[in-house]
Every structure is written in C-alpha cells, then in structure tokens.
Amino acid sequence: MADKMTRVALLGTGLMGLPMGQRLLAAGFPLTAWNRTLGKARPLAEAGAQLCADPATAVAGAEVVITMLADGPTVQKVLLDPALIEALADDAVVIDMSSTDPQEARTCSRMLGKRGVAFADGPVSGGVVGAEFGTLSIFLGTDGQTADTLAPVLAPLGRAHHLGPVGSGQIAKLANQVIVAANITGLAEALSFAAHNGLDKSALLSALNGGFAHSRVAEVHGPRMASGDFSPKGRLSTHIKDLENTLRFAGGDVKLPLSRTIRDLMNEVRSQHGDLDHAAVFRAYEDRR
Numbered sequence: 497m498a499d500k501m502t503r504v505a506l507l508g509t510g511l512m513g514l515p516m517g518q519r520l521l522a523a524g525f526p527l528t529a530w531n532r533t534l535g536k537a538r539p540l541a542e543a544g545a546q547l548c549a550d551p552a553t554a555v556a557g558a559e560v561v562i563t564m565l566a567d568g569p570t571v572q573k574v575l576l577d578p579a580l581i582e583a584l585a586d587d588a589v590v591i592d593m594s595s596t597d598p599q600e601a602r603t604c605s606r607m608l609g610k611r612g613v614a615f616a617d618g619p620v621s622g623g624v625v626g627a628e629f630g631t632l633s634i635f636l637g638t639d640g641q642t643a644d645t646l647a648p649v650l651a652p653l654g655r656a657h658h659l660g661p662v663g664s665g666q667i668a669k670l671a672n673q674v675i676v677a678a679n680i681t682g683l684a685e686a687l688s689f690a691a692h693n694g695l696d697k698s699a700l701l702s703a704l705n706g707g708f709a710h711s712r713v714a715e716v717h718g719p720r721m722a723s724g725d726f727s728p729k730g731r732l733s734t735h736i737k738d739l740e741n742t743l744r745f746a747g748g749d750v751k752l753p754l755s756r757t758i759r760d761l762m763n764e765v766r767s768q769h770g771d772l773d774h775a776a777v778f779r780a781y782e783d784r785r
Contacts (some may be wrong), residue, residue, distance in 0.1 A: 501526065502649055505558035507551050507574055508594070509537040511729070512620070513564035515627040516593075516653055518543055523652040530554040552583040560649050561590045567737055568596035575604050581611050589645055591616040593634070595673070595734070597741045598663035601637065605662040614642045617662055619669035621676075622654060623716075623730055630654055635672070637665035670745065673738040677758045679713040681777050687721050688781035697722035717775035726776035732766045735774040 502525060506517045509531040517540045521527050527545040531537040534547060541547045548554035551574050555561050561584070565571050571594050574580065584590070590608055592601060592615075601617035608615045616638030626632040632654030636643055643658040650656045659668050686709075687697050701718040704710055720726060739759040746752055761780040765772070769779055 503559045505555045505561045508564035511624050512627045519630050519652045528554045552579040556583045563592045565594045568600035576607050584613050589614045591618045593618045595619045595669050598666040601666050602663050616642050617665040621672045635665040635668035637662045670742040674755050681758050684778035720775045721778040726772040728773045730774050731771050732762050732774050733771045736762050
C-alpha cells in the first residue's frame with residue numbers, strides 16, 4: 497500500500513474535499529469519489545476520478561478511504577452503514593479527515609475494528625487555501641503502523657502530525673479551533689474598537705503587520721472585516737459546531753469560558769445575518785453600536 501498506486505476512495509467533495517481530491521489525482525493516485533450532491537464532484541471526474549452513486553460502491557476495492565464530511569453524525573451515518581462496511585477491502589485503512597467529536601472517532605474505530613479495518617482520525621487546519629496548495633496541517637490519531645501506511649497518501653495534502661491513538665487528532669483539531677476562534681474574535685473586537693474611534697481598518701491592519709498582533713488570522717480575515725465581504729470560506733456553522741464539540745467533550749472537568757462566549761457571539765451573528773464566513777463575528781460588534 498505504500499506507493500503512489502494506492503487506490504483511494506474520497507467520500508465528501510465539498511469546499512475542502514474537492515481540492516484534496518484534485519491533489520491526490522495530480523499525485524498519481526487512482527481515485528473513486530462520492531458526494532451527496534454528485535454534481536459537486538464533477539471536476540474530479542474531469543481530472544480522471546471515477547464518480548460513484550453511493551459510498552459503498554466508492555470504497556469497494558479501495559486501499560485507503562478518506563472521509564471529509566460535515567460533522568460527526570454524518571460521518572457515522574456514512575461509515576457505519578452495513579453496506580459500506582461489507583464493501584470495504586479486508587486490508588483497507590479508513591481515515592476520517594472531518595472535524596468531529598473525539599468520542600465519535602473512537603466509536604468509528606471500534607465499529608470498523610470489528611470488521612478488521614484500521615481507522616485514523618485526521619482532521620486538518622489550513623482552510624481551502626491549504627487544501628488547494630497541499631499545505632494542510634493534519635492532526636493524526638491512530639497507531640504507528642497505520643500512520644506509516646497513510647503517510648504516502650497524506651503527503652500531497654500537507655504535513656501529518658501523529659499525536660497519539662484514535663481521538664487524539666480530533667482533540668488537537670478542537671484545540672486548534674479554540675485558538676482560531678479567539679484570534680478571529682480578538683481581531684474583530686480590536687478593529688471595531690479602532691474604527692469606532694476614527695481609524696481606518698485597512699490602515700490599522702497594515703500598521704500591525706510585523707508586530708506581535710500580526711498573525712495568519714489577521715492576514716486572511718482582517719481584509720474581510722475591513723471590506724465587509726463575508727462570503728463563506730469557513731462557515732460560522734462549522735466553527736460553532738467545533739466549539740460545541742469542544743464544550744461537550746470538556747464536560748464539567750475543564751472550564752472554557754472563552755469558547756462559550758465566542759460560540760454565543762457566532763450563534764448571534766448567524767441568527768441575524770445567516771451562515772456567513774466565521775470572520776463575520778465582526779458583525780456582532782457592529783450590531784452593538
């Protein structure tokens with residue numbers, strides 16, 4: 497399995513899955529693909545992928561199965577369907593690259609393990625741009641042998657970081673999302689404060705460049721806040737889901753007041769303005785003026 501001819505099945509070809517599939521094809525991997533709305537996968541067919549009408553058909557004969565789906569319940573509905581489990585090859589490896597709850601990853605691992613199928617959770621950070629350029633950070637939770645098996649397939653997608661057993665990748669992803677949420681919201685609060693007191697937002701962003709307040713979040717989301725263009729790249733609903741997973745998984749053992757506050761702000765914006773880009777948390781401050 498450790499060569500470029502590994503047969504890969506991709507389940508989910510949305511904003512992230514589509515460019516990931518394109519990179520796998522460009523790297524020489526034979527690819528079958530399925531998406532709930534099959535038309536969204538057409539660019540992969542044009543690049544040489546075989547499109548399939550259902551997930552079970554897509555995974556038949558695949559050595560590595562990648563899921564990139566909306567949330568944990570969707571992942572479980574697709575991966576734990578008896579028809580799909582039956583269609584999996586005996587030596588298949590399944591890696592879920594969606595963002596889910598760590599317990600959901602462990603459930604998938606346990607259920608697929610009954611079939612003898614290895615499982616990894618491998619959520620990513622880097623957004624659509626990272627998926628397009630193959631610079632994703634991949635948070636990998638699995639055993640060492642499975643991590644080694646997956647390495648050639650993951651290489652075109654970004655850099656894999658093996659963090660521990662199944663569930664570790666999702667814990668890392670949730671931590672990542674807390675940091676990103678805090679950065680985005682802090683930037684929104686600062687820009688709203690500055691603009692309210694007479695500063696030009698774009699000029700301020702330029703002045704911050706190179707200082708301690710400079711960040712990748714400021715580079716990507718600052719111009720969106722300055723222009724008011726919140727067309728979805730990373731949706732509010734997705735980030736809300738990740739923060740809710742964080743709070744649920746933490747339970748009462750770890751207090752996460754910042755995550756709870758930002759989750760509420762994002763929910764407020766979504767209810768008022770729709771499912772915009774997560775940088776639209778800026779509007780929570782504008783709405784309070």
